[in-house]
Each structure stands twice: as structure tokens, then as C-alpha cells.
Amino acid sequence: MTIKEIAQLAGVSSAAVSRYLNGGYVSEEKKEQIKKVIEETGYQPSAQARILRTKKACLVGVVVPKINSESISRVTAGIEQVLSRRGYQMLLASTDNDPAKEIAYLKLFENYPVDGIILIGTVITAEHRKFLKNSRVPVVVVGQYTKYANCIYHDDYGAGKAMGKLVASAVKPDAASGEKAQQERSKVAYIGVTREDRAVGVSREEGFRAGLKSEGIELDAEYVRQAEFTMDSGYRAALDLLTEKRDIGILACATDTIAAGAIEAILTYSKSRVPGTVKDSGGRMQYILENFRIRVTGFGDNQFLKAVTGGIPTVHFGYKTSGIRGAELLLDVIERGEKIPVEMKLGFRLVNEKINIKNNK
Amino acid sequence: MTIKEIAQLAGVSSAAVSRYLNGGYVSEEKKEQIKKVIEETGYQPSAQARILRTKKACLVGVVVPKINSESISRVTAGIEQVLSRRGYQMLLASTDNDPAKEIAYLKLFENYPVDGIILIGTVITAEHRKFLKNSRVPVVVVGQYTKYANCIYHDDYGAGKAMGKLVASAVKPDAASGEKAQQERSKVAYIGVTREDRAVGVSREEGFRAGLKSEGIELDAEYVRQAEFTMDSGYRAALDLLTEKRDIGILACATDTIAAGAIEAILTYSKSRVPGTVKDSGGRMQYILENFRIRVTGFGDNQFLKAVTGGIPTVHFGYKTSGIRGAELLLDVIERGEKIPVEMKLGFRLVNEKINIKNNK
DNA sequence: CTGTTAGCGCATTCAG
DNA sequence: CTGAATGCGCTAACAG
Numbered sequence: 001m002t003i004k005e006i007a008q009l010a011g012v013s014s015a016a017v018s019r020y021l022n023g024g025y026v027s028e029e030k031k032e033q034i035k036k037v038i039e040e041t042g043y044q045p046s047a048q049a050r051i052l053r054t055k056k057a058c059l060v061g062v063v064v065p066k067i068n069s070e071s072i073s074r075v076t077a078g079i080e081q082v083l084s085r086r087g088y089q090m091l092l093a094s095t096d097n098d099p100a101k102e103i104a105y106l107k108l109f110e111n112y113p114v115d116g117i118i119l120i121g122t123v124i125t126a127e128h129r130k131f132l133k134n135s136r137v138p139v140v141v142v143g144q145y146t147k148y149a150n151c152i153y154h155d156d157y158g159a160g161k162a163m164g165k166l167v168a169s170a171v172k173p174d175a176a177s178g179e180k181a182q183q184e185r186s187k188v189a190y191i192g193v194t195r196e197d198r199a200v201g202v203s204r205e206e207g208f209r210a211g212l213k214s215e216g217i218e219l220d221a222e223y224v225r226q227a228e229f230t231m232d233s234g235y236r237a238a239l240d241l242l243t244e245k246r247d248i249g250i251l252a253c254a255t256d257t258i259a260a261g262a263i264e265a266i267l268t269y270s271k272s273r274v275p276g277t278v279k280d281s282g283g284r285m286q287y288i289l290e291n292f293r294i295r296v297t298g299f300g301d302n303q304f305l306k307a308v309t310g311g312i313p314t315v316h317f318g319y320k321t322s323g324i325r326g327a328e329l330l331l332d333v334i335e336r337g338e339k340i341p342v343e344m345k346l347g348f349r350l351v352n353e354k355i356n357i358k359n360n361k
Numbered sequence: 362m363t364i365k366e367i368a369q370l371a372g373v374s375s376a377a378v379s380r381y382l383n384g385g386y387v388s389e390e391k392k393e394q395i396k397k398v399i400e401e402t403g404y405q406p407s408a409q410a411r412i413l414r415t416k417k418a419c420l421v422g423v424v425v426p427k428i429n430s431e432s433i434s435r436v437t438a439g440i441e442q443v444l445s446r447r448g449y450q451m452l453l454a455s456t457d458n459d460p461a462k463e464i465a466y467l468k469l470f471e472n473y474p475v476d477g478i479i480l481i482g483t484v485i486t487a488e489h490r491k492f493l494k495n496s497r498v499p500v501v502v503v504g505q506y507t508k509y510a511n512c513i514y515h516d517d518y519g520a521g522k523a524m525g526k527l528v529a530s531a532v533k534p535d536a537a538s539g540e541k542a543q544q545e546r547s548k549v550a551y552i553g554v555t556r557e558d559r560a561v562g563v564s565r566e567e568g569f570r571a572g573l574k575s576e577g578i579e580l581d582a583e584y585v586r587q588a589e590f591t592m593d594s595g596y597r598a599a600l601d602l603l604t605e606k607r608d609i610g611i612l613a614c615a616t617d618t619i620a621a622g623a624i625e626a627i628l629t630y631s632k633s634r635v636p637g638t639v640k641d642s643g644g645r646m647q648y649i650l651e652n653f654r655i656r657v658t659g660f661g662d663n664q665f666l667k668a669v670t671g672g673i674p675t676v677h678f679g680y681k682t683s684g685i686r687g688a689e690l691l692l693d694v695i696e697r698g699e700k701i702p703v704e705m706k707l708g709f710r711l712v713n714e715k716i717n718i719k720n721n722k
Numbered sequence: 723c724t725g726t727t728a729g730c731g732c733a734t735t736c737a738g
Numbered sequence: 739c740t741g742a743a744t745g746c747g748c749t750a751a752c753a754g
Contacts (some may be wrong), residue, residue: 001497002730002731002732003731003732003733004731004732012740012741013740013741013742014731014732014733014741015733015734015740015741015742015743016739016740016741017732018732018733018734019733019734019739019740021732021733022733024733024734024739025739025740026739026740027739027740030739030740042495044468044471044472045472045731045732046472046730046731046732047469047472047473048409048412048413048472048473048474048730048731048732049413049730049731049732049733049746050731050732050733051409051732051746052409052410052413052730052731052732052746052747052748053731053732053733053734053745053746054732054733054734054746055746059469059473061452066434067428067429067433067434067437067453068428068429068430068431068433068434069429070429072428072429073427073428073429076428076455077457080455080457084462089454089465089466089469090454090455091422091452091453091454092428092452092453092454092455093450093451093452093453094437094441094451094453096438096441101445104450105450107405108408108420108450110405111405111406111407111408111409112408112409112473112474113409113473113474134403136362136405231665231668260668264668304592307592307621307625307669308668308669363746363747363748364747364748364749365747365748373724373725374724374725374726375725375747375748375749376724376725376726376727376749376750377723377724377725379748379749379750380723380724380749382748382749383749385723386723386724387723387724388723388724391723391724406747406748407746407747407748409746409747409748410730410746410747410748410749411747411748411749412730412748413730413731413732413746413747413748413749414729414730414747414748414749414750415730415748415749415750416730
């Protein structure tokens with residue numbers, strides 16, 4: 001069905017049908033005829049061709065690293081909220097953390113009928129920068145800082161620092177408890193992520209180090225591991241740490257997901273080392289039995305994982321807010337032609353700070 | 362940048378540029394010129410216009426009810442796998458369980474340049490059927506049975522029945538244990554979902570009832586609740602059941618997510634009812650203390666939730682497989698013009714059947 | 723091998 | 739108010 005056929009059937013010109021569809025001048029009489037034919041045929045105009053003509057799609061493309069993630073779904077929920085309120089629709093492209101696919105989908109959106117693109121960023125490569133610089137449709141980057149596009153990101157450094165201080169306060173021997181605390185597990189370990197992710201892998205971790213340092217504690221390289229953004233990877237990294245180091249008091253993780261894996265590891269490890277049941281060469285038994293004292297922290301305030309983590313100290317970022325602001329930024333550019341570049345940094349909130357009050361058993 | 366401008370700059374015709382882009386005959390000499398100009402200008406052809414012309418986008422649209430779900434991400438992973446292998450890209454539209462949005466996005470895809478649509482189905486309304494009947498681009502429905510489109514669904518009835526039998530076997534007094542078992546908690550409760558979801562809300566539940574019945578057990582209406590597809594909703598439904606009924610031995614849930622919520626509820630409930638600490642009017646204490654004996658089952662084999670559920674009996678559906686088969690079906694129609702309608706039912710596999718062997722404590 | 727020509731389906735001039 | 743004509747950017751025939 002094309003507009004021409006409809007016009008023929010209704011005995012009018014295609015222009016009349018076009019006007020009918022878009023609210024132009026059409027006599028009541030012809031309106032009736034056209035309406036009738038359209039209803040009969042179930043005709044739907046090709047958005048495709050319309051956009052070719054009008055260069056306006058009322059559509060934005062969102063490129064995400066993966067689909068099954070609470071933080072990402074919060075961001076897209078924010079985006080969708082403002083988009084639908086303003087009469088736009090949202091298309092998602094998931095890249096499965098593959099930078100090549102990410103570029104491919106960015107280009108897809110650039111050449112398809114979308115009015116703008118939002119990239120939920122993880123690693124920004126040279127290719128990305130090149131794209132951002134040359135894109136002919138406006139792009140907003142959410143979750144990472146970049147100077148090549150409007151961006152809106154979280155204060156990962158600040159959050160890391162706050163967490164570092166919190167951890168330090170929990171690990172430092174109290175004036176009151178004195179000598180005794182010194183003998184307990186007191187080392188801080190950290191499970192981070194690839195430094196290619198500037199926000200999580202660099203800022204967050206550097207912030208954490210800075211927070212510790214401000215309280216006089218150094219993060220020992222031997223107590224640091226790197227994981228993927230999965231529970232399973234967190235599990236393995238934690239198990240590795242537990243096996244190697246027997247004096248870890250607090251295990252800080254770059255994300256709640258990793259933390260959940262780490263907690264699993266601690267539980268598994270302790271279960272398999274009940275004295276008299278399993279024995280390893282180093283006589284580690286005692287440490288293992290004590291490992292309920294290992295406290296775990298995360299980042300992200302993952303609601304879904306609360307059941308697993310049981311409310312560990314974590315940081316709440318305004319993921320949904322970043323989606324909202326990101327979409328607003330984009331629409332400002334699309335609709336009002338806003339030209340002034342924007343970099344927006346969003347704050348955070350520490351959650352479950354009770355780490356230093358209650359020993360979690 | 363249009364193909365014409367490039368042609369002018371390179372001193373050739375637009376057709377030559379088009380051929381250069383699409384691998385037609387171009388002399389080495391002109392190839393050079395064109396290549397140079399394209400590189401200088403960073404020209405990218407408008408996929409938009411190309412598709413208008415060729416009616417081929419190498420793109421399929423996938424409509425999903427929500428983004429943050431393990432089962433759905435497994436399906437899309439399957440789809441993406443075959444699509445990318447066959448040179449297609451995938452666009453996602455999330456409807457947030459809003460039937461109106463679902464229709465809106467289906468129509469969007471119908472009129473935008475996609476070669477086909479995959480709908481991950483939940484509730485199929487009359488509007489849906491109307492769309493499926495009239496769509497001008499091929500549609501495959503995954504996860505629900507429908508006669509209005511090619512579909513690929515899971516054997517929810519069979520799975521429910523198998524689970525029903527398993528539950529029945531665990532609840533029925535053993536010949537060996539005899540009289541004693543009769544006195545224990547022995548009622549079966551079920552938390553289902555809306556019957557508008559034919560697969561999960563009807564087939565799965567009816568199957569479950571049939572499974573119980575085949576072993577001589579009826580599912581009492583008073584022991585049935587309905588929940589949303591969330592942990593929180595499962596939590597509330599379970600709490601309601603626990604408060605009302607004190608003789609539940611097995612609590613079967615329509616999804617692992619609901620089951621995870623139910624487990625939370627059981628833990629919370631029992632914690633708050635330690636004898637001597639809290640007392641309610643009915644002298645329920647004893648039951649509460651025994652509620653570690655309430656066994657929970659789910660459906661879906663959610664890997665992510667294993668940490669919470671600790672390996673309860675559940676059913677593994679081939680979600681990824683359904684995505685793979687669905688995409689293949691769609692491509693058959695798109696590329697080979699396959700016209701014969703297909704309905705494909707996928708099997709299942711019971712997981713963690715140990716329910717009747719080991720009392721989970 | 724190459725350029726010219728003619729649309730894809732639609733919206734928008736511009737004369738009626 | 740209305741229809742004929744034009745072109746969005748590209749590809750596919752076609753005749754060189």
C-alpha cells in the first residue's frame with residue numbers, strides 16, 4: 001500500500017492524502033472518502049519515506065553494553081520516561097561489551113532514521129572518539145566523561161573516596177578497642193575492573209585509594225584483583241584472594257555484582273573448611289573459620305542483589321537520573337539546536353554505612 | 362554529504378560512486394579518486410535512502426516486555442547469535458509490559474526499515490492478533506503460542522505437569538515413613554501469575570495442577586496466590602500465604618524470581634517469630650519454627666538467582682534455543698520467502714530434582 | 723567499464 | 739482548498 005494507491009481508490013490526489021494524514025487543508029467531503037479507504041485497506045504510511053523527506057523521526061537510538069543489568073535498565077528507564085513524555089520512541093542496540101559492535105551500532109543509528117543517539121559508555125576507544133567528533137546526528141554519552149560529546153557521568157572518584165574513608169574507619173584500630181583490634185584481620189583488599197573503563201576502573205578505584213590514604217592506609221598491590229562485571233568473576237577473584245591472603249578484614253568490590261560473587265566465595269570457602277573436615281597444608285583452618293569477619297563492600301546499590309548481599313555498604317548513583325538528564329540534554333540539541341557543549345557530573349549517596357558499627361556475622 | 366556531492370568532487374557520476382560502494386564495476390583509476398574523496402569527507406551513505414530503494418535493511422526488530430531479565434536476555438542472545446552470523450543487526454524495543462507500547466513499537470518496526478520482527482510475547486491481546494494478521498513484514502512470536510504468526514514456544518504445560526508430579530511425590534506420605542509424615546506440614550501452595558499470560562499463567566499452572574492430580578492431590582484454591590514477575594511481589598504473596606496457612610509443606614512458584622521472593626519471605630517470617638520473642642494470637646509459634654521445612658520450587662532455572670535460591674527444584678527451558686530457532690524461522694521467511702506457517706514447541710528439563718530426597722534445612 | 727535515467731514513498735512547493 | 743510537479747539520497751536498468 002502506497003499513498004498513491006490510496007489516492008486512486010479515494011479518487012483524490014496523493015497530495016490530498018498526505019495533507020489528510022498530516023493535518024493540512026482537506027474538504028470534509030474528501031476527508032470522508034480518504035478516511036474510508038484508509039480504514040478499509042489498513043494503510044499505514046511508510047515512516048521510512050516520510051523521514052527521508054522530513055528528516056525528522058521522533059526516534060532516538062540508545063547503545064548499551066548489555067541488556068541484563070540493573071544499572072543499565074535504570075538508565076534506560078530514565079531515558080524512556082522523558083522521551084515518551086516528549087513524543088519520542090526509543091530503540092535499543094545491545095553490543096554485548098564488544099567495542100566493534102558498539103561502533104557498528106553507532107554507525108547504524110547515524111545512518112538510520114534516528115534524531116539522536118545516547119551511548120551508555122563503558123570503554124571509550126579512539127574509534128569512539130572519532131565517531132563522536134564526526135557524527136552527523138547529536139550524541140550524548142551517559143556514564144563516562146568525554147570531551148568529544150555532551151556527557152553526563154557520575155562522581156565515581158568522590159564515591160570511591162567516600163567508600164575508602166568508610167572502609168578505613170572500620171579497619172583502623174579504635175581508640176577504645178585498642179591493642180586487641182590490631183591482632184584481628186585488618187587488611188583491606190579490593191576487586192576492581194579493567195582500567196579501560198575510566199569511570200569504574202580508574203576513577204572509582206583511584207578515589208578509593210585516596211579515601212584510604214586520607215586515613216593513613218595504603219592499598220597493597222598484592223591485595224588487589226581485577227574482575228569482569230559478573231558475579232562469577234567476582235567469585236573467582238575473591239576465592240583467589242582468600243586463598244592467598246589470610247588477613248583480609250574488608251574486601252571492597254568495584255560493583256555490587258562483584259561483591260555478591262565475593263560473598264558467595266567467602267561462604268563457599270568457609271563451608272569447605274570446617275576444621276576436621278578439610279585440611280590444607282598451611283594450617284589455615286583458623287583463619288578460615290574466622291572469615292565471617294570479612295566484611296564486603298560494593299558500589300551501585302543494586303536492589304536485586306540485596307537478597308544476596310544482605311545490605312552491605314554500597315554507593316547509590318542516580319542511574320535513572322542520569323538517563324533523564326541525558327535524554328533532556330539530547331532533546332535540547334535536537335529540538336532547540338542547543339550548541340553549547342555540556343558536561344554534567346552527578347553526585348552519589350553512601351548506603352548502609354553501618355559497616356563500622358556492627359560486625360556482620 | 363550526499364552521493365552526488367561525492368560524485369562531483371571525484372569528477373565521476375553518482376552511479377559510479379554507488380557501484381564503488383557496492384562492489385560494481387569501477388576502473389582502478391576512478392576507484393582511487395572516489396576513495397580519496399570519501400576518506401577526505403568522511404562520507405557515509407544514507408542507509409535510509411538505500412533501504413527505500415532496495416527494500417532490504419539487514420536489520421530485524423525485537424520487541425521485548427522488559428530489559429532487565431535473565432530469560433529475556435537469553436532469548437535475545439540467541440537471536441543476536443544467528444542474526445550476526447547471517448549479517449543482520451538487531452534493534453530492541455522495550456515496552457515495559459505496557460500492551461499499548463507494545464503495539465506502538467510493533468507498528469514502528471513495521472514502518473521503519475526492518476526486514477522482520479520478533480515479538481517476545483507475554484500477553485497477546487486482540488490488538489496483537491490484528492497486527493499479526495495484517496503485518497506487512499514477517500513476524501515471529503517467541504514464548505507464546507499463536508496461530509496468527511510463526512511461533513516458537515516452550516512446553517509450559519508439560520513442565521508444569523512434571524513439576525506437579527515431583528511436588529506430589531515429595532508431599533505424599535511414603536510407604537516407609539508411614540503415619541508420621543501425615544502429621545507434618547503437607548499442603549501444597551502455588552504462587553502463579555496473571556492468566557492473561559497464557560504460557561506462564563495458564564499452561565504452566567494447569568500443567569502443575571494436572572501433575573498433582575495424577576498423583577491424587579488437588580491444589581486447594583485457598584492455597585493459591587497471584588503475583589507479578591518480581592521478587593518483591595513474590596515476597597508479598599508468600600508472606601500472605603504464610604500468615605494465613607500454617608500447614609504448607611511445599612510452596613511452588615511460577616518463576617524463579619517469584620520463588621526467590623518467597624524464600625526471602627520465609628526467612629523474614631521465621632526470623633521475626635523466634636519463640637519467646639514474638640508471639641501472635643493463634644499460638645503459631647511452633648509452625649513458624651518449623652518453617653525451614655517449607656520447600657520452594659520455581660520455573661526458569663535462573664542462574665543469577667541461584668545464589669538466593671540455593672538450587673531449588675526448577676525447570677530449565679531452552680530460552681537461548683528459542684531465540685536461535687526464532688531468528689532462523691524469521692530469516693527463512695525473509696530470505697527464502699518460506700510461506701508455510703510453523704508452530705514450534707520446545708521441551709524442558711527438570712533441574713534439582715532432589716526435592717524428595719533431601720529435606721532442605 | 724561508464725553516465726544517464728527513472729523511480730522507491732512521501733511531503734511540499736506552486737499554480738490553479 | 740486542490741492536484742501536478744519536484745526532489746529527499748540512493749540503486750538498478752539501460753544504452754553507450
